[in-house]
Amino acid sequence: MTANELRSKYIEFFKSKNHVEISGQSLIPENDPSVLFTTAGMHPLVPYLLGEKHPAGTRLTDYQKCIRTGDIDEVGDPSHLTCFEMLGNWSLGDYFKKESIGFSYEFLTSPKWLGLDPRKISVTVFAGDDNAPRDEEAATYWKENGMPEDKIAYLPASDNWWAAGPTGPCGPDTEIFYWVGEGLPPAGSNKGTDSENWMEIWNNVFMQYNRVDEKTLVPLPKKNVDTGMGLERTNCILQGKTSVYLTEVFQPIIAKIEELSSYKYGTDEEKDRSVRIIADHSRSAVFILGDQKGVSPSNVGAGYVLRRLIRRAVRHGMKLGIEKNFLADIAQAVIENFKCAYPELEQNKEKIFTELSAEENKFRDTLRKGEAEFQKLLPNLMKNPKKEISGKIAFRLYDTFGFPLELTQELGAENGFTVDVEGFKEAERKHQEASKTQDAGAAKGGLAEQSDTTTKYHTATHLLQQALVNVLGDKVAQKGSNITNERMRFDFTFDRPMTKEEIQKVEDIVNEQIKKDLPVTMEVMPLEKATAEGARALFTNKYGEDVKVYTIGEKDNWFSKEVCGGPHVQHTAQIGEFKIQKEQSSSAGVRRIRAVISGGLPLEK
Incomplete structure (x- = not known):
C-alpha cells in the first residue's frame, strides 16, 4: 500500500463511519503566537475542541501537513522527520471511548482496510494518579475488541495524559503501537516492558475533564x-x-540526490545520514515555502527555522560533493511527489525555486565570509601553544557568520588545530537558554490564549484587510497574521512601502468602521456560495465544503466578508481604538503592519 492509498483509505473509512472530510489547514497557525508551525492535526481544530461549533458537524476527518522543529538535530537517523503528515478523526461531543477504540482497531486489523496482524498490536492506557483514576473504561473496550491483557500497558500521566495547558481541557489518552522486532512479540511484551521494539502509530485523546x-x-x-x-x-x-526513507514518500527525492551527488544511498552510513538530512530538510522547506501562507527565510521565527533547514541541507550537499546550487532540482522531485495531495506546491513552485536558489547563494556567500574571518583570526590562534580553537571562538564564527562547526574543525585541522567541541556545545546551550527565556511563550504546545483582547484583535484584522484593499487596490491579499494580548501583526502582498498618507487613511477607515458599531454576524454555507457572495478566502478548502462566513456590516451593505474560523466580537464598537505602529517589509513582495487597540466595549458572554 502506498502513502497515497493509505491517505485515501483512512478518509474513506471514516466517511463510512459518518465523518465529514474537512480540509487540512496551513502550516502557519492562524492567530496563534504560541507555536511557529502547525505541529499536529488537532492544531487547527483547537477552537472547536474548546467548544465552538464546527460548520461540518460533530464527526470530522482529514489529513494535515505538520512541522515539528524540536529535534532538527536528530534528523538524519532512519526515523526522525521535521515535516510529516497526520491522519486524524474527531468527535466533538458525539461518540467517545467505545466507538473511538472500535474504529481504530477495525481500521488497523480488518482485511478490508489495513489488515495488520492483531498479534503485532499493543496499546497503552492511563495508569491513574492522585488527580484522576486509572482508565479502566478504555482498557475494557480494548479487551472487548480482542486485545489480550498482556498487550495493555498502564503508564503514567507523562505517557498517557493530554492537556491543553496548566488549565483547561485535558484527559487520558490511549496510544497504539506496532511490533517492529523480529518475528512475533513474546508473551507479556508491550510498550511498558519493551520500549525498543514497539513503534507508536496512533494516539486517541479523550478530553473528558476541565483542569481548574x-x-x-x-x-x-x-x-x-x-x-x-x-x-x-x-x-x-x-x-x-x-x-521511512525506504518508502516511496522519500525514494524519488533520494534518487534525485543520488543523481546530483553521484553517491549511491546505502553504501556508507555517514553519507547516508547526509542524504536523509537533505531529503527531510528539502521536503520541509518546499512545504513551508509552498504553503498558502508561506514564509520566506529570515533571522526570526518561522523564517529562521526555514533558513536553518535550507542551510543544513546545503551543508550536507557539500559533504556529498555537490558544489553547485541543487535544492531547486530536489524541490521539483518533492513537488512532483506531493502535488496531488497538496496542489498548493505546484501552484507556488516558481516562488519555491526562486527562494531556495536565493538562500543557497546567500549561504555560499556566508561561508566565503566566514572563511575570510577565520583567516583573520589565524595569526592570533597560531600563538596558542595548545593548538586549540576555543569553543567560544568556534561558536562566534557559527552564530555571527553562520559558519558551521564542522568547517571550523576542517580549517583548523588544515592548520594543525583541534576545536574545543564541548566548549562550543556549552556556548550554544547558553545561547539557546537565553533565546528560550526571551521567547518563553513560544512553546506552549499549540493552544493560543483565547482572551477577549485576542478576539478583538482578530476581528480588527478583517477591518484592516478591507481597509488596505480600499486604499491600495485588489492586489492586496493576506499572507498571515499573528496576535497576542499586546498587539497584532498582519502580513499582506504589496510591492512597495506604504506612504504616510496611505497608512493614515487605512487607520482612519478602520476606526470609522469601529465607531459605526457595525454588527458582526456569522453564517455557515458552502465555500463556492461564500466566494460567489464576495467573501474573501484563502481557497484551501475542498469544493462543496461548508465554511463559516463572518460579515461585518448589514447583510446588503457590508464592509467586510471573510471565510474564517473565528473568534469574533459581536459588534465593532467592542474593538476600541485602532492604531498602526509600524509598516515595514516582511519579505520580497510582502509588507507587514503592526498595530494595537485600546479600550472598547466588553464582549457579551
Whole structure:
C-alpha cells in the first residue's frame, strides 16, 4: 500500500463511519503566537475542541501537513522527520471511548482496510494518579475488541495524559503501537516492558475533564475525541520497511540526490545520514515555502527555522560533493511527489525555486565570509601553544557568520588545530537558554490564549484587510497574521512601502468602521456560495465544503466578508481604538503592519 492509498483509505473509512472530510489547514497557525508551525492535526481544530461549533458537524476527518522543529538535530537517523503528515478523526461531543477504540482497531486489523496482524498490536492506557483514576473504561473496550491483557500497558500521566495547558481541557489518552522486532512479540511484551521494539502509530485523546487548578479536575459536560495517526510511520510498517526513507514518500527525492551527488544511498552510513538530512530538510522547506501562507527565510521565527533547514541541507550537499546550487532540482522531485495531495506546491513552485536558489547563494556567500574571518583570526590562534580553537571562538564564527562547526574543525585541522567541541556545545546551550527565556511563550504546545483582547484583535484584522484593499487596490491579499494580548501583526502582498498618507487613511477607515458599531454576524454555507457572495478566502478548502462566513456590516451593505474560523466580537464598537505602529517589509513582495487597540466595549458572554 502506498502513502497515497493509505491517505485515501483512512478518509474513506471514516466517511463510512459518518465523518465529514474537512480540509487540512496551513502550516502557519492562524492567530496563534504560541507555536511557529502547525505541529499536529488537532492544531487547527483547537477552537472547536474548546467548544465552538464546527460548520461540518460533530464527526470530522482529514489529513494535515505538520512541522515539528524540536529535534532538527536528530534528523538524519532512519526515523526522525521535521515535516510529516497526520491522519486524524474527531468527535466533538458525539461518540467517545467505545466507538473511538472500535474504529481504530477495525481500521488497523480488518482485511478490508489495513489488515495488520492483531498479534503485532499493543496499546497503552492511563495508569491513574492522585488527580484522576486509572482508565479502566478504555482498557475494557480494548479487551472487548480482542486485545489480550498482556498487550495493555498502564503508564503514567507523562505517557498517557493530554492537556491543553496548566488549565483547561485535558484527559487520558490511549496510544497504539506496532511490533517492529523480529518475528512475533513474546508473551507479556508491550510498550511498558519493551520500549525498543514497539513503534507508536496512533494516539486517541479523550478530553473528558476541565483542569481548574493544579489539584482540581471537573468532568466536562461535552466530551471530545481527538486522534492522530502518523502517515509516514504507518506506511513504513505496511510496506515492511525498516525506515521511512525506504518508502516511496522519500525514494524519488533520494534518487534525485543520488543523481546530483553521484553517491549511491546505502553504501556508507555517514553519507547516508547526509542524504536523509537533505531529503527531510528539502521536503520541509518546499512545504513551508509552498504553503498558502508561506514564509520566506529570515533571522526570526518561522523564517529562521526555514533558513536553518535550507542551510543544513546545503551543508550536507557539500559533504556529498555537490558544489553547485541543487535544492531547486530536489524541490521539483518533492513537488512532483506531493502535488496531488497538496496542489498548493505546484501552484507556488516558481516562488519555491526562486527562494531556495536565493538562500543557497546567500549561504555560499556566508561561508566565503566566514572563511575570510577565520583567516583573520589565524595569526592570533597560531600563538596558542595548545593548538586549540576555543569553543567560544568556534561558536562566534557559527552564530555571527553562520559558519558551521564542522568547517571550523576542517580549517583548523588544515592548520594543525583541534576545536574545543564541548566548549562550543556549552556556548550554544547558553545561547539557546537565553533565546528560550526571551521567547518563553513560544512553546506552549499549540493552544493560543483565547482572551477577549485576542478576539478583538482578530476581528480588527478583517477591518484592516478591507481597509488596505480600499486604499491600495485588489492586489492586496493576506499572507498571515499573528496576535497576542499586546498587539497584532498582519502580513499582506504589496510591492512597495506604504506612504504616510496611505497608512493614515487605512487607520482612519478602520476606526470609522469601529465607531459605526457595525454588527458582526456569522453564517455557515458552502465555500463556492461564500466566494460567489464576495467573501474573501484563502481557497484551501475542498469544493462543496461548508465554511463559516463572518460579515461585518448589514447583510446588503457590508464592509467586510471573510471565510474564517473565528473568534469574533459581536459588534465593532467592542474593538476600541485602532492604531498602526509600524509598516515595514516582511519579505520580497510582502509588507507587514503592526498595530494595537485600546479600550472598547466588553464582549457579551
